[in-house]
Amino acid sequence: MKKIILLTTGLLCCLLLFGQSRHEFSIYGGFGSSGLKYEINEGDRSNVTGGTYGLGYTLFFNEHFGFATGIGWSTYKSKAEIYDTDCIIPDLDDGDDIYNIYELQTKINWYTEKQRLKVFNIPLLIQYQSKGKTKFYLQTGIKLAFPSSAGFESENYSLTNARYYPDLDNPPITEPTFEGLGNFEDRSSKGDLDFKTATIYNLEMGLKWSLGGSTALYTGIYLDSGLNNIHNESQQFFIKPNKEDPENFSNYSILEAQSEPGKSFVEKVKPFAIGLNFRLSFGTGKF
Numbered sequence: 001m002k003k004i005i006l007l008t009t010g011l012l013c014c015l016l017l018f019g020q021s022r023h024e025f026s027i028y029g030g031f032g033s034s035g036l037k038y039e040i041n042e043g044d045r046s047n048v049t050g051g052t053y054g055l056g057y058t059l060f061f062n063e064h065f066g067f068a069t070g071i072g073w074s075t076y077k078s079k080a081e082i083y084d085t086d087c088i089i090p091d092l093d094d095g096d097d098i099y100n101i102y103e104l105q106t107k108i109n110w111y112t113e114k115q116r117l118k119v120f121n122i123p124l125l126i127q128y129q130s131k132g133k134t135k136f137y138l139q140t141g142i143k144l145a146f147p148s149s150a151g152f153e154s155e156n157y158s159l160t161n162a163r164y165y166p167d168l169d170n171p172p173i174t175e176p177t178f179e180g181l182g183n184f185e186d187r188s189s190k191g192d193l194d195f196k197t198a199t200i201y202n203l204e205m206g207l208k209w210s211l212g213g214s215t216a217l218y219t220g221i222y223l224d225s226g227l228n229n230i231h232n233e234s235q236q237f238f239i240k241p242n243k244e245d246p247e248n249f250s251n252y253s254i255l256e257a258q259s260e261p262g263k264s265f266v267e268k269v270k271p272f273a274i275g276l277n278f279r280l281s282f283g284t285g286k287f
Contacts, residue, residue, distance in 0.1 A: 022060050024283045026070075029053040030222055032275015035078035036115055037226065038266040040254070043082030048114070050075040050273060052222075056281075058127055068125040068139055073148075074224070076117040076271045080254060083110050088260040089237045094163075102165045105172055106239050109158040113254055116152075117195060117271065119145040123202060135208040137218065142227070143200040145271065150193035152253040158185050161239070161249075180246035189250045195230040198271050206277070214283035222277045226270030231255065234264040 034050025054072025061067070087106040094100045125141035160183045162172035174182050206220020238257040240250045251257070254265035 022284070022286060024056075024058040024060065024066070024281050026056040026058070026218075026279045026281035027054075028056060028072075028218070028277060028279035030275050030277035032222075032273060034074070034076050034224075034273035034275065035271075036076055036117060036255075036269050037272040038231070038255070038269045040080055040082065040266050041259070041263075042085040043080060043111075045078055045080045047272070048077035048079055050077050052224075052273070052275075052277070054121075056123070056279065058281075060127075063131060064128055066127045066129075068127045068141075069123055072121045072123065072143070074119050074121060074145065074271075074273070076119075076273065078115045080113045080115070081111070082108055082254065082265070084108070085111075085259060087238045089239060089241075090261060092241070101167065102163050104239060104241065105162045105164050107160040107162075108238075109160065111154060111157040111159070111254075113152055113154040115150075115193065115253065115255060117150045117193070118148045119198065119271075120148055121145040121200070125202060129208060133210045137206060137208045137220070139202070139204040141202060143198075143202050143224070145198040145200050147195045147197070147230075150195050151191060152193055152255065153188075153190040154251070155188045157187050158183070159187065160184070178247050180241065180249050187251075191250075191253065193253055193255060194232055195269070196228070196232065198230045199227045200271055201225045201227055204277055208281075216281045216283070218277070218279035218281065220277050220279075222273070222275060224271060224273040226272060229268040229270060231266065231269035234258045238265070 031051040033047045035047030052074040056070035058066045058068040085108040089104040092102050092104055121143040123143045125139045127139045129135045129137040161181050162174045164172040202224055204220050204222040209217045234256055236252050238251050242249045258264050
């Protein structure tokens with residue numbers, strides 16, 4: 001099948017020839033499965049539909065090859081679910097003079113978290129295209145993606161908090177509720193996330209359709225795959241205690257939290273997307 005497609009494209013290239021603009025300006029947009037790729041302990045992760053759009057410029061060296069750059073904006077969204085997971089915050093002080101050091105033990109019964117990352121990116125790509133009025137094209141290279149905003153949101157999750165005093169070696173205390181202990185249902189939380197600049201490998205291929213003159217429409221599929229870990233080292237624990245109002249505690253995102261000392265919920269986070277892309281281009285200058 002691949003050989004037939006290549007042969008057909010080759011015949012079209014021989015039969016349908018037209019002049020190629022040296023400079024090409026474009027506006028593009030795309031959508032597909034787009035998210036943050038990571039391994040999660042005791043749970044599952046899935047991507048959500050995201051998109052990309054931007055402005056492009058391509059300088060062609062000849063009829064086949066060119067250098068493409070521009071500026072774009074992309075959104076990556078993911079959803080994580082964890083369940084039956086134990087968390088520990090050690091060495092907390094209850095303010096009492098005797099036996100005041102305790103562990104906060106949290107049992108996550110069910111937790112769902114949505115994450116989002118918005119970036120503006122600068123692509124540095126090489127473009128190849130065949131000859132003909134309808135051209136096969138391929139772009140490949142990297143994108144430098146700079147986070148513009150990122151955050152998380154969780155709703156309707158369930159957990160149980162208990163206080164354990166190691167020096168007493170008694171069973172964990174699960175009450176009173178006003179001390180932030182016991183079972184809590186329908187909790188929610190949200191906050192910002194901090195990510196590093198991403199280097200993303202980009203691959204796009206498809207067909208370039210002539211619309212007359214120097215105007216063309218690109219239709220293709222694209223792949224974005226992060227090359228570096230954008231995850232900052234986890235420094236805080238999952239639960240964020242509230243000393244003023246213990247019952248109204250909150251939590252950090254699983255992307256930036258530890259479930260216990262030295263154990264993060266996730267290790268490496270990389271952007272990933274695959275989808276459809278459409279680009280309208282306008283050329284100027286001839287070879």
